Amino acid sequence: MSFTFNPINEEKIKKLWGEYPKKESLTLPMLWMAQYQEGWITPEAIRTIAARLELSPSHLFGIATFYTMFRLSAVGTYHIELCQTLSCALCGKDALIEHLGKKWGIRPGETTEDGRFTLSLVECLGGCGGAPMLSLNETYHENVTPESLDALLEGLS
Amino acid sequence: MNNVTITVNAQTLSAPEGSILLQVLLDNGVSVPHFCYHEALGVDGNCRMCMVEIEGQKRPQIACNTRVKEGMSIRTLSDSIMAVKRSILELELINHPVDCPICDQAGECSLQNYYMEVGLYESRIDRADKVRKAKKVDLGSHVILDQERCVLCARCTRFTENIIGTGDLVIANRGNHACVTTFEPQGLKADGYAMNVVDLCPVGALTSGDFRFHQRVWFLKSDPSLCHGCARGCSIFIDHYPQKYGDDLIYRYRPRVEREVNGFFICDEGRLSYKNHTGDATLTTPRYSGTAITLSEALELYHQKLAASGSGVVALASPSLSCENLTALRDYCLQYAIPLFGVERGSFDETFGDDFLRLNDRAANRSALPLLGISEDESEMNAALCAASLVLNFDNQTPVSVDQIHFCVHPIDTRELQIPIAPYTEQSGSIINAFGKVQKFASTIRRRHPVPPLHELLSTIKGLA
Numbered sequence A: 001m002s003f004t005f006n007p008i009n010e011e012k013i014k015k016l017w018g019e020y021p022k023k024e025s026l027t028l029p030m031l032w033m034a035q036y037q038e039g040w041i042t043p044e045a046i047r048t049i050a051a052r053l054e055l056s057p058s059h060l061f062g063i064a065t066f067y068t069m070f071r072l073s074a075v076g077t078y079h080i081e082l083c084q085t086l087s088c089a090l091c092g093k094d095a096l097i098e099h100l101g102k103k104w105g106i107r108p109g110e111t112t113e114d115g116r117f118t119l120s121l122v123e124c125l126g127g128c129g130g131a132p133m134l135s136l137n138e139t140y141h142e143n144v145t146p147e148s149l150d151a152l153l154e155g156l157s
Numbered sequence B: 001m002n003n004v005t006i007t008v009n010a011q012t013l014s015a016p017e018g019s020i021l022l023q024v025l026l027d028n029g030v031s032v033p034h035f036c037y038h039e040a041l042g043v044d045g046n047c048r049m050c051m052v053e054i055e056g057q058k059r060p061q062i063a064c065n066t067r068v069k070e071g072m073s074i075r076t077l078s079d080s081i082m083a084v085k086r087s088i089l090e091l092e093l094i095n096h097p098v099d100c101p102i103c104d105q106a107g108e109c110s111l112q113n114y115y116m117e118v119g120l121y122e123s124r125i126d127r128a129d130k131v132r133k134a135k136k137v138d139l140g141s142h143v144i145l146d147q148e149r150c151v152l153c154a155r156c157t158r159f160t161e162n163i164i165g166t167g168d169l170v171i172a173n174r175g176n177h178a179c180v181t182t183f184e185p186q187g188l189k190a191d192g193y194a195m196n197v198v199d200l201c202p203v204g205a206l207t208s209g210d211f212r213f214h215q216r217v218w219f220l221k222s223d224p225s226l227c228h229g230c231a232r233g234c235s236i237f238i239d240h241y242p243q244k245y246g247d248d249l250i251y252r253y254r255p256r257v258e259r260e261v262n263g264f265f266i267c268d269e270g271r272l273s274y275k276n277h278t279g280d281a282t283l284t285t286p287r288y289s290g291t292a293i294t295l296s297e298a299l300e301l302y303h304q305k306l307a308a309s310g311s312g313v314v315a316l317a318s319p320s321l322s323c324e325n326l327t328a329l330r331d332y333c334l335q336y337a338i339p340l341f342g343v344e345r346g347s348f349d350e351t352f353g354d355d356f357l358r359l360n361d362r363a364a365n366r367s368a369l370p371l372l373g374i375s376e377d378e379s380e381m382n383a384a385l386c387a388a389s390l391v392l393n394f395d396n397q398t399p400v401s402v403d404q405i406h407f408c409v410h411p412i413d414t415r416e417l418q419i420p421i422a423p424y425t426e427q428s429g430s431i432i433n434a435f436g437k438v439q440k441f442a443s444t445i446r447r448r449h450p451v452p453p454l455h456e457l458l459s460t461i462k463g464l465a
């Protein structure tokens, strides 16, 4: 499986290239671009970025695994990132996990068999006022209940 | 740098201003537990184990990241600093599996030593609650990782990143899940210097796939020696075990610090070359026509052949023989008017050298040849070999088409006469490296039926020829 940045990303890289004193500083932006482009950071993307920045692939891997928002395995078409931090924990995130478990038979970190949904637990997303909350493909949904979650998921193609 | 005076536990020390406090303390024999600092790798300040009390500073400081100043007063033994060290050690050990009985590092482990020095508390964590990680990861290049034993000091990753520059090793993930790993499976290569991380690792996390489980370290004896793998002549320790009812066997080589030559490290090929110099790898009895014979039978044959060849005898010396052996051989050849050459074909390996330690010249003592007046003239040697009827070959690998008598370390696949001589690992002597440095090596390893070094053998056959 080979990896190349698409023309839009290549354009962004070109713009950023001269903006930092060290090439190394492009590590995070390039990892983000790879993740948005492929859905996750593939081993080939790590090798490619490492070669471009003249870093070791192991070094890149260390950075990609340090930040939990980087994904090192594929996720489903719909990615539910459910907040597990204090406010959401107190206001009922467990009931949501349990609900999805019953509905799809998956636990946090797993993907449904048809590859449509992945459930991940994340730390505070700054939406505490609407706890419990989740982010569905990077759109926030607050004050979530099992019922409102069902309604939300119904609406998806 | 100016020298300044500091006080350590009421003892007065003098040290260069601005030098690393931890190093000064260690150099002066003051014990300060530490994991991440290593003289070859520099300051990293990540383990926090090296805490000391400095007069006038509110909180304990890490000695590795403190520079020496005039009049500093340091305490490493007060009750309060001992309590601090104990707490830090407890944290370091919180997820440690404490499987010392099955750990190869036991007996040479910083964690064990520090526990005896500053620890000695009852564990407050239940064994069942410890974080479990991989117990046996093959990182490549004979290096095996036990992630549970790792204290995350980053010595190994700093070695591949900063010393070798390949960056093969990395600490992945974070918090409880942090662990040393490689991106590619078995991705540790470090340009042929990988096994140094085993020596650097202060605990039993990185062990040598070649050595682990073969011998407990407290049974081993260490002799200071020199690797003969190339013309650098790196300083090594030969770790060996004198068996009660068998030969004294070598289990490993380890680097010995020699700033001018190899620093703190050796190459993997040199490290593993002990295998060629121990146990069954070397020739122990003379052989002729494919069968073992006694030394006196061999010497009788030697003299017969020598007498039969008259003036057609030529001698070849290995440029890896020690100065002592070469001197004895030169004198022997002079006495009996045998032309002697120190040229060895194939002893330059253009693929071996690099910009760190390894050199293309694979002979350990070539620099001694001109000093001892042993010829290195290849065309003269070729002419002499063409005219020769018998070649006395002293461990030289040059291919020769006339009848030979071999004085050799390793068994040779030939029906010709072979007389064993001791490898460098079983004798003492000196060699001169490519940069002209004269270095001595010493070994206490002796076989149950010792094989004599070349100079000893020559002194017994002298006069009979």
Ligand code: SF4
Residues within 6 Å of the ligand: B149, B150, B151, B152, B153, B154, B155, B156, B157, B180, B200, B201, B202, B203, B205, B206
């Ligand atoms: S494996 Fe050893 S050297 Fe490497 S980080 Fe862990 S404890 Fe330190």
Ligand code: SF4
Residues within 6 Å of the ligand: B227, B228, B229, B230, B231, B232, B233, B234, B262, B266, B267, B268, B269, B270, B271, B357, B358, B359
């Ligand atoms: S660099 Fe040469 S002398 Fe040093 S360990 Fe390697 S082979 Fe031996």
Ligand code: FES
Residues within 6 Å of the ligand: A083, A084, A085, A086, A087, A088, A089, A123, A124, A125, A126, A127, A128, A129, A131, A133
């Ligand atoms: S605790 Fe859930 S968004 Fe802050």
Ligand code: FES
Residues within 6 Å of the ligand: B034, B035, B036, B037, B044, B045, B046, B047, B048, B049, B050, B062, B063, B064, B065
């Ligand atoms: S040795 Fe000083 S912090 Fe690790």
